[in-house]
Amino acid sequence: MSILINKDTKLVIQGITGRDGGFHAEKMKAYGTKVVAGVTPGKEGQNINGVPVFNTVANAVKATGANTSVVFVPPGYAADAIAEASEAGIKLVIAITEGIPTIDVIRITPILERNGTKMIGPNCPGLISPGKSMVGILPTMIFKEGNVGLISRSGTLTYEMVNQLTTNGIGQSTCIGIGGDPVIGLHYIELLTLFQNDKDTEAIVLCGEIGGDAEEQAAAFIKEHVTKPVVAFIAGQSAPPGKRMGHAGALITSGSGTASEKIKAFEAAGVRVAKEPADIPLFIKEALKL
Amino acid sequence: MKIHEYQAKEIFAGYQIPVQHQVLCTTVDQVAAAFDEIGEAVVVKAQVLVGGRGKAGGIKFCQTKEKAIEAGKNILGMDIKGLTVEKVIVCKAVDIKDEFYVGLINDRNTKSVLLMVSAEGGVEIEEVAKTNPEKILKIPIDPLVGLQPHQARSVFFEVMQNGKHVQQAADILVKLYKVFVEQDCTLAEINPLVIDADDKVIALDAKVNFDDNALFRHPEYEAMADYDEDEKLEVEAKEKGLSYIKLDGNIGCMVNGAGLAMATMDMIKLYGGNPANFLDIGGSSNPKKVVHAMEYLMNDKKVEAVLINIFGGITRCDDVARGLLEAFSQMTVTIPIVIRLSGTNAEEGRELLKNNKQLITAQSMGEAARKVIESVKK
Numbered sequence: 013m014s015i016l017i018n019k020d021t022k023l024v025i026q027g028i029t030g031r032d033g034g035f036h037a038e039k040m041k042a043y044g045t046k047v048v049a050g051v052t053p054g055k056e057g058q059n060i061n062g063v064p065v066f067n068t069v070a071n072a073v074k075a076t077g078a079n080t081s082v083v084f085v086p087p088g089y090a091a092d093a094i095a096e097a098s099e100a101g102i103k104l105v106i107a108i109t110e111g112i113p114t115i116d117v118i119r120i121t122p123i124l125e126r127n128g129t130k131m132i133g134p135n136c137p138g139l140i141s142p143g144k145s146m147v148g149i150l151p152t153m154i155f156k157e158g159n160v161g162l163i164s165r166s167g168t169l170t171y172e173m174v175n176q177l178t179t180n181g182i183g184q185s186t187c188i189g190i191g192g193d194p195v196i197g198l199h200y201i202e203l204l205t206l207f208q209n210d211k212d213t214e215a216i217v218l219c220g221e222i223g224g225d226a227e228e229q230a231a232a233f234i235k236e237h238v239t240k241p242v243v244a245f246i247a248g249q250s251a252p253p254g255k256r257m258g259h260a261g262a263l264i265t266s267g268s269g270t271a272s273e274k275i276k277a278f279e280a281a282g283v284r285v286a287k288e289p290a291d292i293p294l295f296i297k298e299a300l301k302l
Numbered sequence: 303m304k305i306h307e308y309q310a311k312e313i314f315a316g317y318q319i320p321v322q323h324q325v326l327c328t329t330v331d332q333v334a335a336a337f338d339e340i341g342e343a344v345v346v347k348a349q350v351l352v353g354g355r356g357k358a359g360g361i362k363f364c365q366t367k368e369k370a371i372e373a374g375k376n377i378l379g380m381d382i383k384g385l386t387v388e389k390v391i392v393c394k395a396v397d398i399k400d401e402f403y404v405g406l407i408n409d410r411n412t413k414s415v416l417l418m419v420s421a422e423g424g425v426e427i428e429e430v431a432k433t434n435p436e437k438i439l440k441i442p443i444d445p446l447v448g449l450q451p452h453q454a455r456s457v458f459f460e461v462m463q464n465g466k467h468v469q470q471a472a473d474i475l476v477k478l479y480k481v482f483v484e485q486d487c488t489l490a491e492i493n494p495l496v497i498d499a500d501d502k503v504i505a506l507d508a509k510v511n512f513d514d515n516a517l518f519r520h521p522e523y524e525a526m527a528d529y530d531e532d533e534k535l536e537v538e539a540k541e542k543g544l545s546y547i548k549l550d551g552n553i554g555c556m557v558n559g560a561g562l563a564m565a566t567m568d569m570i571k572l573y574g575g576n577p578a579n580f581l582d583i584g585g586s587s588n589p590k591k592v593v594h595a596m597e598y599l600m601n602d603k604k605v606e607a608v609l610i611n612i613f614g615g616i617t618r619c620d621d622v623a624r625g626l627l628e629a630f631s632q633m634t635v636t637i638p639i640v641i642r643l644s645g646t647n648a649e650e651g652r653e654l655l656k657n658n659k660q661l662i663t664a665q666s667m668g669e670a671a672r673k674v675i676e677s678v679k680k
Contacts, residue, residue: 087515087518088518088519111515112515113486113513113515113516113519114408114488114513114515114516115408115415115445115483115486115513115516117413118408118413118414118415118445119445119446121413121414121445122444122445122446137615149585149615149616150615151614151615151616151645151646153646154645164561165561166559166560166561166562167559167560167561167562167585167615168557168558168559168561168562168613168615168617169559169561169562169564169565170561171562171613171615171645172562172565172613172644172667175613175644175645192560192561194408194410195408195409195410195413219561221561221564222564224410224411225411226410226411229411245565247561247562247564247565247568248564248568249568249571249572250564250567250568250570250571250577251564251567251580252547252549255547255580256514257547257560257563257564257580258545258559258560258561258563258564258580258582259560259561260514260515261410262560262561262564268428271568287572288565288568288569288572288667288668289565289667290666290667290668
């Protein structure tokens with residue numbers, strides 16, 4: 013088992029004729045993801061290495077039964093593309109695009125809610141259920157099928173964490189990069205719930221960073237609702253206040269959103285917090301008595 | 303991106319939000335002339351992109367021209383939290399009957415534009431949020447219909463007694479929301495919104511931050527930017543595809559990805575070192591970026607050693623290695639460089655660098671951090 017994506021995932025790639033879209037389409041196909049369609053307005057009828065291209069997501073869904081979309085559309089058009097997928101009946105949209113204006117994401121949020129569409133991202137590396145499906149830009153070779161779920165606000169830091177797990181013989185059920193923007197789709201609480209209910213996930217790694225209070229909310233939620241062991245890591249302990257640390261959402265404002273507050277919240281909720289990524293596999297092994 | 307109060311007020315004026323006549327001055331003579339123009343008691347306000355101006359002595363009420371000149375002398379050139387005041391505005395002093403806080407922000411939790419109103423105007427809202435959070439009224443705005451006049455009226459009826467004041471304040475708020483969405487703000491704040499002796503409601507202060515992600519829609523903002531030295535470096539680096547923030551340590555870092563870059567800095571701190579910067583070379587594998595990154599690290603004279611931490615995903619380690627070799631051929635590098643390559647094409651990358659005697663290699667992040675700190679101690 014896994015969450016959100018699996019062998020039944022039928023993927024449509026929005027922006028497949030672009031450089032990134034085309035490149036990662038091949039990577040996803042190579043991993044075994046069922047890439048059934050691409051969308052680029054005005055290019056219907058084209059074929060990108062065996063993947064048919066459609067003008068609209070609705071056409072793609074109608075012709076192929078696509079149920080998941082990944083968005084590689086440039087920032088100025090990406091929110092519109094996400095909304096289009098939602099209106100076409102897609103239930104899970106993964107928005108890879110970095111740099112979408114926040115107000116654009118806010119504007120389409122009610123549309124997603126109305127249609128019951130879940131969004132991962134934007135500004136995220138996507139997600140993978142090892143051995144089943146990968147949607148996004150993740151380097152597949154470092155993942156291994158197994159029982160640990162991972163949620164992270166970062167991209168490469170996720171790879172670091174996963175690599176630590178895999179090289180220590182710990183596989184993953186699903187790994188999700190939720191995105192580094194201030195306003196994003198599915199967040200810790202929704203994903204913790206999915207992992208808690210996934211019978212093949214036995215432990216959860218949560219990789220947070222400075223900015224906002226989502227980690228504090230996650231800590232409170234874990235205390236009340238999550239019975240599986242959770243271990244955490246928080247990036248940005250040495251970050252200065254008032255500076256955006258690469259991610260639009262990684263910002264300490266007026267003393268709130270700091271790493272130390274988040275670490276304190278997790279520890280108070282009984283979640284072990286790793287001082288460095290290398291601690292993660294050790295904590296997991298202890299928690300699962302491996 | 304932050305802009306000054308006077309710039310924010312110019313935007314407000316364009317939306318018919320009542321603001322005071324302001325005279326922008328960069329010299330004491332201009333301050334004196336501004337006093338003559340206004341002809342009665344004035345306020346001299348520092349224009350600096352940091353909060354807490356008032357507490358730092360950057361805002362002065364002046365009854366006489368002499369006082370205004372003195373204030374101009376004191377404030378122009380003043381240091382407020384590390385920033386030098388280069389401009390002030392001079393406005394007529396207002397007789398304040400009552401004052402309020404009004405703010406709009408992009409809110410992560412409600413995924414909406416959040417309206418905040420408080421009767422505790424004129425003080426730092428963060429303070430109110432900490433000590434008396436119940437004194438801030440918060441209303442998430444439906445992005446599909448926007449802020450409705452009745453919402454604006456309701457919220458002001460909570461904090462104001464006089465219906466005429468409420469009507470004016472609500473009108474201002476509806477316009478402020480328009481500014482927020484049309485100008486792609488992350489923050490639009492009036493603190494304080496005041497009722498003056500003539501029962502007029504005016505925006506006595508203005509604070510606006512633009513969404514960096516939306517700058518492509520507003521080329522006109524570039525001319526409004528007022529960056530300090532460090533920020534200039536950051537903006538210039540951004541144009542080269544790098545995310546660079548200068549700090550005050552002695553260990554330069556070059557990392558791919560923001561989260562890993564933060565974690566690398568943390569690791570250096572954890573093992574007792576001090577990072578000189580945050581530097582994310584981003585996702586693509588252009589060797590040129592690595593050359594530019596090395597230039598930033600070498601230009602920082604405090605840097606005594608460098609830690610390069612790459613976990614290849616889209617970024618290919620061999621491209622990073624090529625970039626490094628190119629950098630070495632273009633500049634003289636005499637300080638120790640510790641490099642850790644992992645992920646996509648790590649083997650190829652290591653192979654390319656194996657003959658370089660200057661590089662210290664490491665297998666893991668932890669090892670790399672320990673080695674770079676050791677190299678500085680020597």
